[in-house]
Amino acid sequence: MADALKIGIAGLGTVGASLVRVIKERENLLTVSCGRPIQVVAVSARDRTRDRGIDISTFEWFDDPVSMAESADIDVFVELIGGEGGAAHASVVKALSRGLHVVTANKALLAKHGIALAAQAEEKSVILNFEAAVAGGIPVIKVLRESLTGNTVNRVQGIMNGTCNYILTKMEDEGLGFEECLAEAQRLGYAEADPTFDIEGNDTAHKLAILTSLAFGCEISSDDIYMEGITNITIEDIEAARELGYAIKLLGMAQRAEGGIEQRVHPTLVPLDSEIAQVEGVTNAVAIESDILGELLMAGPGAGGKATASAVLGDIADIAKSRPGLQTAPPLGRPVKVLEPYRRARMRAHEGGYFIRLSVEDRAGVFANIATRMAEHEISLESIMQRGKPDKNGAQTIILVTHETTEESVRNAVSLISAEGYLASKPQVIRIERPIG
Numbered sequence: 001m002a003d004a005l006k007i008g009i010a011g012l013g014t015v016g017a018s019l020v021r022v023i024k025e026r027e028n029l030l031t032v033s034c035g036r037p038i039q040v041v042a043v044s045a046r047d048r049t050r051d052r053g054i055d056i057s058t059f060e061w062f063d064d065p066v067s068m069a070e071s072a073d074i075d076v077f078v079e080l081i082g083g084e085g086g087a088a089h090a091s092v093v094k095a096l097s098r099g100l101h102v103v104t105a106n107k108a109l110l111a112k113h114g115i116a117l118a119a120q121a122e123e124k125s126v127i128l129n130f131e132a133a134v135a136g137g138i139p140v141i142k143v144l145r146e147s148l149t150g151n152t153v154n155r156v157q158g159i160m161n162g163t164c165n166y167i168l169t170k171m172e173d174e175g176l177g178f179e180e181c182l183a184e185a186q187r188l189g190y191a192e193a194d195p196t197f198d199i200e201g202n203d204t205a206h207k208l209a210i211l212t213s214l215a216f217g218c219e220i221s222s223d224d225i226y227m228e229g230i231t232n233i234t235i236e237d238i239e240a241a242r243e244l245g246y247a248i249k250l251l252g253m254a255q256r257a258e259g260g261i262e263q264r265v266h267p268t269l270v271p272l273d274s275e276i277a278q279v280e281g282v283t284n285a286v287a288i289e290s291d292i293l294g295e296l297l298m299a300g301p302g303a304g305g306k307a308t309a310s311a312v313l314g315d316i317a318d319i320a321k322s323r324p325g326l327q328t329a330p331p332l333g334r335p336v337k338v339l340e341p342y343r344r345a346r347m348r349a350h351e352g353g354y355f356i357r358l359s360v361e362d363r364a365g366v367f368a369n370i371a372t373r374m375a376e377h378e379i380s381l382e383s384i385m386q387r388g389k390p391d392k393n394g395a396q397t398i399i400l401v402t403h404e405t406t407e408e409s410v411r412n413a414v415s416l417i418s419a420e421g422y423l424a425s426k427p428q429v430i431r432i433e434r435p436i437g
């Protein structure tokens with residue numbers, strides 16, 4: 001039997017501890033599947049004495065992950081520290097420069113430095129795997145990198161933040177407020193250390209940027225993503241959307257458009273009977289539309305220790321099964337030097353339907369004025385709904401659903417309506433998307 005594959009794990013939080021546990025529990029199964037044992041031999045974390053419910057006494061301990069990358073007797077460096085820079089970045093750069101294989105779950109790191117790290121891995125002929133960085137346990141990186149080779153991808157859509165999907169589902173099912181649902185997601189270990197990264201859309205944007213590169217063969221560009229989070233979504237929006245036949249989801253979307261590739265992260269209305277609308281709680285889903293395969297939708301556990309550890313373990317197993325001396329596959333599906341530069345499509349050119357919720361003063365002529373402004377911008381209305389009774393401040397709620405129109409027309413019409421002086425609060429505008437699958 002081949003020698004054991006020796007692993008060093010940097011970061012022993014929820015995911016790191018889960019990984020140590022599953023490697024120990026499944027020792028024999030892993031040896032049979034990979035044809036060689038997988039052994040954790042070194043670890044690094046901030047606090048050696050913390051009780052994590054795992055035995056780390058037999059592992060070599062490093063206070064500093066960079067020292068571990070530099071000097072531990074390991075074949076694979078597993079980075080589970082998180083964050084785009086700092087120790088995560090420095091240790092991964094060090095490990096690659098030493099010719100170690102690297103497995104990381106760090107989407108922020110890849111969104112920012114993915115191109116440079118992939119180039120470094122290619123130069124050293126080592127494997128850089130990152131399945132756990134996007135959509136937790138869903139094997140979407142493998143699908144884009146390997147299974148869809150030869151396909152031209154036109155669109156990618158995904159629910160890629162378990163915390164947001166958990167919050168939106170709980171608000172809808174239980175009528176609970178946003179803050180209460182967020183606190184529960186944090187308690188369950190789904191949220192990032194700083195949950196604003198989840199709820200403001202950054203986490204989804206990082207994941208989308210990685211998928212965009214793999215799907216469209218372009219460089220990673222996380223700074224070029226239009227982003228809105230879910231903090232402004234109210235129970236009223238969720239209820240009104242449901243009455244109209246829609247669910248609200250935080251989607252990350254990338255598609256070919258005039259002038260380049262459009263990348264967007266924002267709350268989105270999707271028809272209640274679509275598959276993506278049925279994805280509930282912490283579950284993630286990624287849908288891909290490509291020319292040979294057609295529409296593919298994958299759903300599964302997207303956050304939490306076990307789901308992420310499962311994806312990391314799959315990446316480690318790939319390395320264990322790889323044959324020394326053979327050419328390693330490029331981390332981004334194609335060599336860095338042949339990736340296209342990322343060209344951003346204009347967001348104002350986006351076309352689709354819109355949900356518009358307006359809180360207006362209850363006086364004559366308001367309804368007619370709204371209809372006029374819409375007509376002036378050639379926005380055709382699918383439905384218009386007025387709540388029977390005013391809210392506690394005496395304002396009326398009007399909800400419009402438009403047919404397909406342009407972002408530019410909607411922005412202009414809503415800005416003219418806002419200037420009329422009859423709105424009681426800021427208008428809510430949520431895009432409606434045609435789901436894949």
Ligand code: HSE
Nearest residue numbers: 161162163191192303
């Ligand atoms: N905070 C992330 C989420 C964890 O809620 O999906 C997985 O990246």
